[in-house]
Amino acid sequence: MEKSEQAIRTTFFSLFGNIGLALTKGIAGYFGNSYALIADAIESTADVFATVLVLFGLKYSTRPPDENHPYGHGKAEALVTFAVVGFLVISATVIAYESIQHIQTPHKIPEAYTLIILAVIIAIKEIFYRIVSKKSDDVNSTSLKADAWHHRSDAITSLMAFIGISIALFMGPGYETADDWAALLASGFIIYNAWLIFRPALGEILDEHVYDDMVIKIRQVAQTVPGVIDTEKCHVRKAGMMYLVDLHLTVDGTISVTQGHDIAHHLKDTLQHEIPEIHDVLIHVEPDHLQQS
Structure with a gap:
């Protein structure tokens, strides 16, 4: 139900x-x-x-x-x-x-x-x-x-x-x-x-930040996704019985835009599967500067 x-x-x-x-x-x-x-x-x-x-x-x-x-x-x-x-x-x-x-x-x-x-x-x-x-x-x-x-x-x-x-x-x-x-x-x-x-x-x-436990869980789930190096900013807001997430994702800076896009989509699908309360995830992909150098 x-x-x-x-x-x-x-x-x-x-x-x-x-x-x-x-x-x-x-x-x-x-x-x-x-x-x-x-x-x-x-x-x-x-x-x-x-x-x-x-x-x-x-x-x-x-x-x-x-x-x-x-x-x-x-x-x-x-x-x-x-x-x-x-x-x-x-x-x-x-x-x-x-x-x-x-x-x-x-x-x-x-x-x-x-x-x-x-x-x-x-x-x-x-x-x-x-x-x-x-x-x-x-x-x-x-x-x-x-x-x-x-x-x-x-x-x-x-x-x-x-x-x-x-x-x-x-x-x-x-x-x-x-x-x-x-x-x-x-x-x-x-x-x-x-x-x-x-x-x-x-x-x-007012979209007050009171969801620290969910942020921790999101970061933990993200680390299980291949290609994810790290997560930076993670903002969570509640809308009704569901949550909306804004997440900054760090990937290898030497891979293609398409590969970074695929990792982000895989991460989004994984988060929504592991945390069903998440209605949507907006992911911003950033390159890992250490990998670039």
Whole structure:
């Protein structure tokens, strides 16, 4: 199965999971007098829209290169990640605002059964996070990693709600707002997670050099190709789930242009075979001055 198909299937898994959990948390929060649980439902609802964006980004970013986009459409995935981060920030802001409003408004202590619901939700969301996160590593998807962190932030929000409701139930009257404070604290965790997602996506858009391990592997593979004397500059940039490489290749300075060209093509084919994540390699051939002399 191609990486894009794996990523899209995983996104559908997230989508339907978020829809089910958003409904469950919203209903339980309303009838159980827990704003922390309602806040959790708000975030899950935002997750639904964010996952739809991820799905769109994955489908668009896997389009083949065309006349207007000779390097492909992979950067769209990082742009969608920015939008996903925006959903996280918006949901955290709404949760923080509503939490403050509820702290200032007297209300009933949440029902005890909401703790059971939250415990189940925490477990489910952590499982979702692990599944989606592993798949994002397998397919090398930035936006899928962002979607995974949505599940983790959701689990954190639910954990905060669990702690807040437990305090309210244990301490009794006077502590009704404990779950609201928990929701407020959770909004801070969501903002922090948003930054963790945003930073790598920004680096991808700016072609930041963060792929030292791949550069080492490229040089190692290059040394196995006959005719390759050395490799000099090696720049790697990420576009969607694939990589684009610019490489300076050193060959014997006394051979013909045709021979140098053939070595470069052999190197490119070998790199793409040994490192399937590489979408394209631009090779600049340079003569070895020691061989010329």
